[in-house]
Amino acid sequence: MAIEVTPIVITIPSHPRHLSIVRAAALLAAEIYGMTTAEAEDIRHAVDEACSNVIKYAYKCDCTRKITVKFQETQTTFQVTIEDAGCKASMDDIKIRELDEIRPGGLGIHFIKKAFDVVAFDKKKRTGNRLLLTRYKNMDRQAQK
Amino acid sequence: MKIDTVANSGYTVVSVAGEIDMYSSPALRDTLLSLVKKKAAVVIVNLKDIKYIDSSGIATFVEALKKMMAYKGRLKIVNVPERVMEIFKFSKLDQVFDIYGSIEDAANS
Numbered sequence: 001m002a003i004e005v006t007p008i009v010i011t012i013p014s015h016p017r018h019l020s021i022v023r024a025a026a027l028l029a030a031e032i033y034g035m036t037t038a039e040a041e042d043i044r045h046a047v048d049e050a051c052s053n054v055i056k057y058a059y060k061c062d063c064t065r066k067i068t069v070k071f072q073e074t075q076t077t078f079q080v081t082i083e084d085a086g087c088k089a090s091m092d093d094i095k096i097r098e099l100d101e102i103r104p105g106g107l108g109i110h111f112i113k114k115a116f117d118v119v120a121f122d123k124k125k126r127t128g129n130r131l132l133l134t135r136y137k138n139m140d141r142q143a144q145k
Numbered sequence: 146m147k148i149d150t151v152a153n154s155g156y157t158v159v160s161v162a163g164e165i166d167m168y169s170s171p172a173l174r175d176t177l178l179s180l181v182k183k184k185a186a187v188v189i190v191n192l193k194d195i196k197y198i199d200s201s202g203i204a205t206f207v208e209a210l211k212k213m214m215a216y217k218g219r220l221k222i223v224n225v226p227e228r229v230m231e232i233f234k235f236s237k238l239d240q241v242f243d244i245y246g247s248i249e250d251a252a253n254s
Contacts, residue, residue, distance in 0.1 A: 016168035023164075023166075052199065107236055111200065
């Protein structure tokens with residue numbers, strides 16, 4: 001089947017109660033774009049963690065803002081783009097802890113990197129953030145890593 | 146998410162159903178920390194009907210575990226669904242939590 005060039009785009013208010021909508025969309029989009037159930041669940045988890053980070057860090061728990069999530073496939077990749085209009089973030093700002101270090105917090109980025117091969121902020125975006133998540137499709141995955 | 150707490154002789158069972166995420170985990174945290182405040186000796190968390198858990202849910206369990214260990218209380222987790230167990234293993238928390246197959250096993254250990 002031909003690759004669909006039109007992405008799936010959803011916009012939610014930045015309230016945590018809407019995260020379940022993003023999770024459902026992420027799971028279904030991943031399945032539609034050919035991921036296995038386990039891969040789709042990893043993608044659901046990663047997108048949820050990324051949107052939670054937007055609410056916590058970019059919007060500082062202001063629930064009145066917007067988050068836009070875009071799902072798209074190319075010949076070789078499944079891509080998710082998460083956009084906000086909050087405080088500027090960089091990969092250096094993201095809290096991360098070693099998995100061996102047992103304490104609350106700092107796990108979200110591990111789940112994001114488990115599901116996606118490339119995790120990066122779009123530096124061309126002047127205000128707010130555009131997080132680009134790319135997963136190579138199975139046939140190309142080993143070659144890309 | 147639904148939380149059901151039942152006090153038994155010697156232990157309290159906290160059954161959680163649905164999805165644990167940034168929206169729902171504060172309610173779970175309140176429940177567990179209220180038991181910590183009472184210095185509950187044994188808390189058994191039943192995850193049988195959990196469909197999803199995110200890092201905020203995991204952080205809630207880690208926080209409760211650490212606070213209970215401080216007074217030698219025990220936090221036991223039972224009926225962990227396969228997907229949640231995968232997440233625990235990925236986070237290396239399967240080596241930290243006391244995990245049992247059933248409430249009975251946890252209560253008798």
